[in-house]
Amino acid sequence: xxxxxxxxxxxxxxxxxxxxxxxxxxxxxxxxxxxxxxxxxxxxxxxxxxxxxxxxxxxxxxxxxxxxxxxxxxxxxxxxxxxxxxxxxxxxxxxxxxxxxxxxxxxxxxxxxxxxxxxxxxxxxxxxxxxxxxxxxxxxxxxxxxxxxxxxxxxxxxxxxxxxxxxxxxxxxxxxxxxxxxxxxxxxxxxxxxxxxxxxxxxxxxxx
Amino acid sequence: xxxxxxxxxxxxxxxxxxxxxxxxxxxxxxxxxxxxxxxxxxxxxxxxxxxxxxxxxxxxxxxxxxxxxxxxxxxxxxxxxxxxxxxxxxxxxxxxxxxxxxxxxxxxxxxxxxxxxxxxxxxxxxxxxxxxxxxxxxxxxxxxxxxxxxxxxxxxxxxxxxxxxxxxxxxxxxxxxxxxxxxxxx
Numbered sequence: 001x002x003x004x005x006x007x008x009x010x011x012x013x014x015x016x017x018x019x020x021x022x023x024x025x026x027x028x029x030x031x032x033x034x035x036x037x038x039x040x041x042x043x044x045x046x047x048x049x050x051x052x053x054x055x056x057x058x059x060x061x062x063x064x065x066x067x068x069x070x071x072x073x074x075x076x077x078x079x080x081x082x083x084x085x086x087x088x089x090x091x092x093x094x095x096x097x098x099x100x101x102x103x104x105x106x107x108x109x110x111x112x113x114x115x116x117x118x119x120x121x122x123x124x125x126x127x128x129x130x131x132x133x134x135x136x137x138x139x140x141x142x143x144x145x146x147x148x149x150x151x152x153x154x155x156x157x158x159x160x161x162x163x164x165x166x167x168x169x170x171x172x173x174x175x176x177x178x179x180x181x182x183x184x185x186x187x188x189x190x191x192x193x194x195x196x197x198x199x200x201x202x203x204x205x206x207x208x
Numbered sequence: 209x210x211x212x213x214x215x216x217x218x219x220x221x222x223x224x225x226x227x228x229x230x231x232x233x234x235x236x237x238x239x240x241x242x243x244x245x246x247x248x249x250x251x252x253x254x255x256x257x258x259x260x261x262x263x264x265x266x267x268x269x270x271x272x273x274x275x276x277x278x279x280x281x282x283x284x285x286x287x288x289x290x291x292x293x294x295x296x297x298x299x300x301x302x303x304x305x306x307x308x309x310x311x312x313x314x315x316x317x318x319x320x321x322x323x324x325x326x327x328x329x330x331x332x333x334x335x336x337x338x339x340x341x342x343x344x345x346x347x348x349x350x351x352x353x354x355x356x357x358x359x360x361x362x363x364x365x366x367x368x369x370x371x372x373x374x375x376x377x378x379x380x381x382x383x384x385x386x387x388x389x390x391x392x393x394x
Binding site for chain 1: 237242250255258259262263266295300303329332333336340351352355356383386387
């Protein structure tokens with residue numbers, strides 16, 4: 001064993017020894033679903049990034065309404081925060097089916113938001129409370145792109161080196177019947193992140 | 209499956225999968241919880257994140273109790289889950305750095321012993337761990353499986369889903385890169 005290998009072995013052992021059993025967070029008996037807890041950077045990062053990625057409808061809409069009309073605003077100033085899956089990153093809107101697709105990195109899903117019942121001008125925000133989740137068939141979905149002409153949603157699975165192709169015709173806010181089936185997966189280069197669709201050629205492109 | 213819990217801070221036995229199978233995967237997970245956390249800590253470099261990785265793995269196992277495994281393959285499967293979870297952490301961190309939020313990342317776990325005479329060794333270890341962290345993910349994983357878990361090339365190949373030849377060449381390049389960063393002859 002070389003000097004480097006000896007040092008590496010020693011250092012790795014030291015890291016292992018630094019983690020004491022009594023310091024470890026106990027596992028919950030029923031950890032499935034949303035009952036699990038996060039600690040450390042994820043505890044605050046997730047809500048912060050969620051707040052950034054979900055639809056945040058700020059008071060500028062109200063001010064815009066004031067600018068064009070003397071009527072009082074229909075909604076109070078503020079923002080609407082829509083709960084979605086963990087670590088949301090990408091978002092794309094298919095206006096043809098009134099659905100916003102938000103990628104949820106830690107859940108491996110796309111959250112579907114009905115923009116008809118959850119938007120800046122909606123008085124009834126019933127649609128903001130729950131977002132349907134559609135699996136992307138891979139890990140760490142990041143970027144999302146929509147081709148409205150073909151009703152296709154593409155999501156880059158960053159850790160699976162695939163792009164999920166989802167049929168938006170039967171996986172949207174109004175019709176989720178096709179959301180639970182495994183999407184078509186296209187293998188791409190390592191670690192795809194973001195996507196764009198060329199509407200002329202109906203071709204998605206990914207960066208990684 | 210080795211049913212004996214690992215001693216506090218003990219190096220996990222790589223041949224633990226040869227013992228009788230545990231009652232189910234969740235039991236196996238609980239049995240090796242601490243060892244899996246240590247593996248995750250080495251890969252992601254901080255305890256809270258490592259525990260998040262472990263908890264996510266556990267949650268997924270709980271959510272799919274019908275999953276079947278080859279007898280004795282549970283621990284190997286769990287290690288793969290943990291490694292994949294750690295890869296996801298690195299992916300998200302890389303994304304954070306790219307968008308300029310890298311300063312929000314947690315501080316790495318301190319690598320030191322409490323005894324004062326370990327101070328010098330602790331500094332040397334920090335250098336090694338920092339050099340290891342600078343390696344690409346695949347190289348880092350190979351070195352951790354080889355030099356922390358003591359896996360053979362065949363076991364590493366099976367765990368990471370790559371060929372033994374790739375394991376050998378990756379390990380050689382990784383050690384050479386590590387030695388270069390540490391100013392040593394590999």
